[in-house]
Amino acid sequence: MERLAVTFDHTLGDPSMNPGDGPRLVVLSGPSGVGKDSVIEHIRAREPWVWLSVSVTTRPIRDYEVNGLHYHFVDREEFRRLVEAGEFLEWAEFAGNLYGTPRGPVEARLAAGQSALLKIDLQGARQVRQAMPGALLVFLAPPSWEELKRRLIGRGTDDEETIRQRLEHAQEELAAEPEFDVTIVNHTVEQAAAELVGLLSPQATHR
Ligand code: 5GP
Secondary structure: OOOOOOOOOOOOOOHHHOOOOOOOEEEEEOOOOOOHHHHHHHHHHHOOOOOEOOEEEOOOOOOOOOEOOOEEEOOHHHHHHHHHOOOEEEEEEEOOEEEEEEHHHHHHHHHOOOOEEEEOOHHHHHHHHHHOOOOEEEEEEOOOHHHHHHHHHHOOOOOHHHHHHHHHHHHHHHHOHHHOOEEEEOOOHHHHHHHHHHHHOOOOOOO
């Protein structure tokens, strides 16, 4: 089988566009279906200075996704190669697929004095806490459990077994909220995105 060649973008962007004074690694996590993707997409569209890490995954690409923008899509063999090469800051298995954060681009970004935003699952957030104790861990919470269930089931992109796994995982993740530095309740995408962007600025004190 042909090996997928993955290269990571080390572009650092324009420092003058970052309103902060120094680097900050912000990790956004929370239960599946809480709306992390919508918040991230809102930020991607409206706050071009925010640098988002692009994860590597073995999950099949969804029709609205773009390879290299939403994720780097690879097969398991390539993912294993990247694990063995020490390329990941963290990685985890979620609902049968592998996900990992490429280390190099995040480190380069922080070394250049700029903030970075990761959107990862709970297992990944815990690994980042170990690897980078200065990271700010942000928990995106649903307004209620009923609302979360409605969002998970109404999403329409996954089969029943995947939804069951996601509900189970979501309950586990809700219980982890006290491990996080900050909770943002996702009442609206606009409000949650604004709160998250506020945290990317290093002057913000939340710890
Ligand atoms: P999805 O398949 O719906 O895009 O993502 C499933 C879960 O994997 C989400 O909770 C998402 O935040 C998480 N995820 C995405 N990228 C990474 C990553 O690089 N590392 C870890 N640990 N989780 C990730």
